[in-house]
Amino acid sequence: DAGITQSPRHKVTETGTPVTLRCHQTENHRYMYWYRQDPGHGLRLIHYSYGVKDTDKGEVSDGYSVSRSKTEDFLLTLESATSSQTSVYFCAIKSENTEAFFGQGTRLTVV
Amino acid sequence: GIQVEQSPPDLILQEGANSTLRCNFSDSVNNLQWFHQNPWGQLINLFYIPSGTKQNGRLSATTVATERYSLLYISSSQTTDSGVYFCAVLIQGAQKLVFGQGTRLTINP
Numbered sequence A: 001d002a003g004i005t006q007s008p009r010h011k012v013t014e015t016g017t018p019v020t021l022r023c024h025q026t027e028n029h030r031y032m033y034w035y036r037q038d039p040g041h042g043l044r045l046i047h048y049s050y051g052v053k054d055t056d057k058g059e060v061s062d063g064y065s066v067s068r069s070k071t072e073d074f075l076l077t078l079e080s081a082t083s084s085q086t087s088v089y090f091c092a093i094k095s096e097n098t099e100a101f102f103g104q105g106t107r108l109t110v111v
Numbered sequence B: 001g002i003q004v005e006q007s008p009p010d011l012i013l014q015e016g017a018n019s020t021l022r023c024n025f026s027d028s029v030n031n032l033q034w035f036h037q038n039p040w041g042q043l044i045n046l047f048y049i050p051s052g053t054k055q056n057g058r059l060s061a062t063t064v065a066t067e068r069y070s071l072l073y074i075s076s077s078q079t080t081d082s083g084v085y086f087c088a089v090l091i092q093g094a095q096k097l098v099f100g101q102g103t104r105l106t107i108n109p
Helices: none
Strands: A004-007 A010-013 A019-025 A031-038 A042-049 A056-057 A064-070 A072-077 A086-094 A106-110 B004-007 B010-014 B019-026 B029-037 B041-048 B053-055 B061-063 B068-072 B084-089 B097-099 B103-108
Touching: A004 B084, A010 A019, A010 A064, A019 A031, A019 A086, A019 A106, A031 A064, A042 A064, A042 A072, A042 B084, A042 B097, A056 A064, A072 B103, B004 B084, B010 B019, B019 B029, B019 B084, B019 B103, B029 B068, B041 B061, B041 B103, B068 B084
Parallel strands: A010 A106, B010 B103
Antiparallel strands: A004 A019, A019 A072, A031 A042, A031 A086, A042 A056, A064 A072, A086 A106, B004 B019, B019 B068, B029 B041, B029 B084, B053 B061, B061 B068, B084 B097, B084 B103
């Protein structure tokens, strides 16, 4: 266990509703990441954080926002969920010059 | 941006066989990791290998950073080795991990 927890693990929501996914770490890692995994696309970076209140976009950031108000929590928000955001979402943590560790994933279904 | 290509995309083997998975990347990287995603979706760290060779039991990995590729070797395959194997590279100058598309390995008994 790399000290990383995602919540919820599963969620079904309706189109147009806001959704927030949480990533919590107990390891004090500087960097935190949100990825989505879809068939045929592997894992694609949505947003990442390099410190408290410091975030940057990844390759598929449209429709997503993030916040990191403290070291241990990185939140991913879908302001208005769409069916194209149905996916499995993974959070990852790492420090400088160390390997990344992934959470167990959140399966999100937008109906 | 950097391109990460894995080959083959799919591999089906009998138990006991050996396999080699390849990861090519298009630009200089700071580091490289190999992951195994098991049938339950969990991503398991295999190797953190910027260069050189590492071994862990039946698995070993080699990264030749100057030639921009890495290889993952699995010997004496077992059915529990089935799943998807990903390589991910850390872009120089940024702490972003970029993933390849993965190799789906199926080991039949």
